Amino acid sequence: xxxxxxxxxxxxxxxxxxxxxxxxxxxxxxxxxxxxxxxxxxxxxxxxxxxxxxxxxxxxxxxxxxxxxxxxxxxxxxxxxxxxxxxxxxxxxxxxxxxxxxxxxxxxxxxxxxxxxxxxxxxxxxxxxxxxxxxxxxxxxxxxxxxxxxxxxxxxxxxxxxxxxxxxxxxxxxxxxxxxxxxxxxxxxxxxxxxxxxxxxxxxxxxxxxxxxxxxxxxxxxxxxxxxxxxxxxxxxxxxxxxxxxxxxxxxxxxxxxxxxxxxxxxxxxxxxxxxxxxxxxxxxxxxxxxxxxxxxxxxxxxxxxxxxxxxxxxxxxxxxxxxxxxxxxxxxxxxxxxxxxxxxxxxxxxxxxxxxxxxxxxxxxxxxxxxxxxxxxxxxxxxxxxxxxxxxxxxxxxxxxxxxxx
Numbered sequence: 001x002x003x004x005x006x007x008x009x010x011x012x013x014x015x016x017x018x019x020x021x022x023x024x025x026x027x028x029x030x031x032x033x034x035x036x037x038x039x040x041x042x043x044x045x046x047x048x049x050x051x052x053x054x055x056x057x058x059x060x061x062x063x064x065x066x067x068x069x070x071x072x073x074x075x076x077x078x079x080x081x082x083x084x085x086x087x088x089x090x091x092x093x094x095x096x097x098x099x100x101x102x103x104x105x106x107x108x109x110x111x112x113x114x115x116x117x118x119x120x121x122x123x124x125x126x127x128x129x130x131x132x133x134x135x136x137x138x139x140x141x142x143x144x145x146x147x148x149x150x151x152x153x154x155x156x157x158x159x160x161x162x163x164x165x166x167x168x169x170x171x172x173x174x175x176x177x178x179x180x181x182x183x184x185x186x187x188x189x190x191x192x193x194x195x196x197x198x199x200x201x202x203x204x205x206x207x208x209x210x211x212x213x214x215x216x217x218x219x220x221x222x223x224x225x226x227x228x229x230x231x232x233x234x235x236x237x238x239x240x241x242x243x244x245x246x247x248x249x250x251x252x253x254x255x256x257x258x259x260x261x262x263x264x265x266x267x268x269x270x271x272x273x274x275x276x277x278x279x280x281x282x283x284x285x286x287x288x289x290x291x292x293x294x295x296x297x298x299x300x301x302x303x304x305x306x307x308x309x310x311x312x313x314x315x316x317x318x319x320x321x322x323x324x325x326x327x328x329x330x331x332x333x334x335x336x337x338x339x340x341x342x343x344x345x346x347x348x349x350x351x352x353x354x355x356x357x358x359x360x361x362x363x364x365x366x367x368x369x370x371x372x373x374x375x376x377x378x379x380x381x382x383x384x385x386x387x388x389x390x391x392x393x394x395x396x397x398x399x400x401x402x403x404x405x406x407x
Contacts, residue, residue, distance in 0.1 A: 012115055015140060019144075026154075027045070029244050031045060071187070078107075080107055085176060145259075210345070221329065225349060226350065231383050232354075239255065240252060262320060265321065283391065285318060285323075289318050293380050295307040296311045327343065331343070
């Protein structure tokens, strides 16, 4: 890969996640403060991400992989997304906001796979080259949060009161516009499959990998993956509104500590995985979810502010030790034949079904307990702890799941 291509792919990845981080982190605060949405409405709007994740494989499998260049579809989706961003910016209530958010997520979620496809096509050794490109996505998310908090001050008490959080949609919309036009200049990435090849719906959404569920250990991991996404949804939906309500200054900027820790723990994961194996790595990830929510439940923005910061910083352990190690385990168990199908199935189950349930549950909990954040956070902590205990008792570690050679 030449230097020009490397720079192009790095900018593409930066903008891809800058767009997402630029509006999604503060969405819960915006909906409650600007649009007066209740818990159920906020849950429904956040669930659009899950619907996007569920429908994304169809867009990729039926269109992108068969008929058009990936970079061109990427451009069209982001340009259309920029228009929907403006419509969300212009919305005056939750009811009118919802269809635009749903439309946007259906367009955006496929782009996460498309930027990977464009990147992989240009690489001779993706395992070595991709991480140095993908890290710019994390940097993009971090920069978006820092701009919102420390440069524009949109998430300050005064900024929220004056309705400035709606500007996050303009910020992301402009970035989407830039990436949309830039996509047409990216290296050509033609369709992988010929137009006359037959492809089934079961292949597209990963149902071919369902036979892996005959393996008791994989079935337990699969169920645990769905269930752990329920507490995960609480973080995405409620962390920013909670930190804002607690009186923490620059909450969006401080939440980027979570993305920074994600990078650090990703580097530590191979060492931990090799030494302790899959089961213990997964259990540490589950335990981290329970601990972080207890820190949120009993911390505050005053003398116990370190508990809130620590809860944010645990994001790297929560995400990497469960989801990334889960992807590695899935690859090892599926084998070459079902590798892609298995990853598709896990993605559908977690970001689709699991988080869809999680966003609904989080919305119900908020409506039930209102501003009692201690109780609101204890519930996902308890869910994570129960899932961890079930997994610890049911999942039987074996040599095939702990040796790093297979992973």
